[in-house]
Amino acid sequence: MAGNLVPFLLMVIVQLGSAGMNIISKLAMDTGMNPFIHVAYRQLFATVSIAPFAYFLERKTRPKLTFSIIFQIFLCSIFGVSVTQITYFVGLKNSTPTIACALSNITPAVTFIFAVPFGLEKLGFKTKAGQAKLWGTTFCVGGALLLSVYHGHIVGIAQSSIHWRYAENAGGKDGVSNHVNFILGPFLLIMSAVSWAIWFIIQARLSEKYNAPYSSSALMCLMASFQCVIVGFCFDHDMSAWALTPMIRATSTIYSGIVCTALAFCLMTWCIGAKGPLYVSVFSPLLLVIVAILSWALLQEKLYIGTLVGSVLIVMGLYGVLWGKNKEMEKDDDNKEIVHFGEEDELKPTK
Template sequence: MEGDFLAFLIMVIVQVGYAGMNILSKLAMDSGMSPYVHVAYRQIFATVVIAPFAYFLERKTRPKMTRIIFCQILLSSLFGATLNQVLYFVGLRNSTPTIACALSNLLPALTFILAVPFRLESVGIRRKAGQAKVVGTVVCVGGAMLLSFYHGSALMGGSSIHWKYADNMGKTNSAETHKNNFFLGPFLVIVSTLSWAIWFIIQARMGESYSAPYTSSALICLMSSVQCGFIGLIAEHNLSAWSLSPIIRAVSSLYAGAVGSALAFCLMSWCIQRKGPLYVSVFSPLLLVIVAVLSWALLEEKLYIGTAAGSALIVLGLYAVLWGKNREAETTNTTGDEGGEKLEGKGDVEMQFSELLNGNLQIKSQATKWDEY
């Protein structure tokens, strides 16, 4: 019970940390900070924070670096850090924190769509679990389209308790503040989420031969720092654009790197090792709720019918996909415990093959050998 409560508390802290990152990043960009500069600083700060963990925790256990692993890390930095974050923060500047967080919940559905052709996931359309994953994916995509292209009337106006600093920031920098584009912003966030899903596929392959998550993350952040710095210099020639004044720019960049990248990765890795990736994924809709409340209360963001309906569909679709994954895991455990007697049809064979790719069957086999020993 104590371990369950600690894992629950840690995941809530992670989501609160991400919510703070979205709010602070939006304020920094409202102050006139370029999203390209913001992402470059984030990667630099993340590298500085996570590098000591990689050195001290994995200096004796990290595998040998090969050309294939190096190329996979390079692709991971390109899709998982550079493209993902540049597109996300440009999309955030052109939309709102609530919309950006809502569309980020498309990640499980997009990952499922990409994982099927790479044989990292099975569909199993004849089983309830497979049907739930397919229907959940369709509902997620439909919710994203509704949220992106339908605005509607306002359900709730701005809060009377809004953050005066944010209000003053908007007035002081009214000439520099970027106006929202409710088509471009959501579109870029969706492409960003697709890039993140591609990163998951690359990470699944790389994890099979390079089991040093802190080292690979430090290298990804380092490579991304170079890539984002190059993009930032092309987009922003004026050196004044790289200034960390006013203070909200420095606070936002440091927070995004230390909390949004380094700390969040360490905490989620701890939870994944003890509770599994499904447990961690379930908490992603919590971010949407926290950001929606904070944006309404602090930033005077209005809640529209399209935003509320689309967000609800995304959350429902997400839980349908997660329910299907959980049902598949339970079925796999049952068939494994009974020696495979309940394997029926091609769908179950595909499910076992997927488990073999993920290494679960190999782990179970090794555990059995230790018990016999």
């Protein structure tokens, strides 16, 4: 019981932390904070946070760095951090936290699409697992498109009785924010999922050669810090824009870097080791539920029919892909056991 409770609680904490990031980051950008500057600060704080873990936990086991590994980490920093987070936060600024979390759930489906040509995944049309992944991907993509192009009527939910004065002052009178663009926002969020999926492909290759997750993450965040600072200055030359005032800006960037990068990575790494990657992935829709509730309660966000139906399709598709992947992993484990027992029989001396 205790062995199952600890990973469960840790993953709930990770999702709660990410939900808080979406809310306060949205508020920070609604005050006029440039999302490029927000991402740059996040990488700086994340690098400082995760570097001690890399030094103390992996100083004796860290593999030797080669040019090939450094180049792969550089690619990971571009796709996994810089492009992913810039498009996500610009998309978040131009949409709502609920839409941003919903579209982030298409990542497993997009990863599956990219993994097939690289030989990291099999289609397997004739198996139930293959069909589940195919239909799950279709549902995810369909839900993302529906959420992006169709809004429909507002769902009749009673207005929250919670009045957060700061959020009311930062937001617009007709919803969560005055900075909502239902075309640009979802498009950038989908591009963020695509970039994140590319990172999964590169990271899978990197992990085979450089099995030091804290060190590679610290280097990745360090490289991304330089990239994001340069991009931030290209888009905003005014030094006053880099000021972390009002306080919500400093809170948002420090919180995002420490809680949602350094701490979240450590907790997820532990849970992956204890329960496997599939267990961690299953908690992704929980973030959507938490953010939807918090956005309704704190930001007075309105929920549209298109957002609701699209989110449901994405979650159904996500679980379809995860179920299919789980079945394939179980089958591979069974095949390995059969091969192992077969080898033992061959090694037995004959009479």
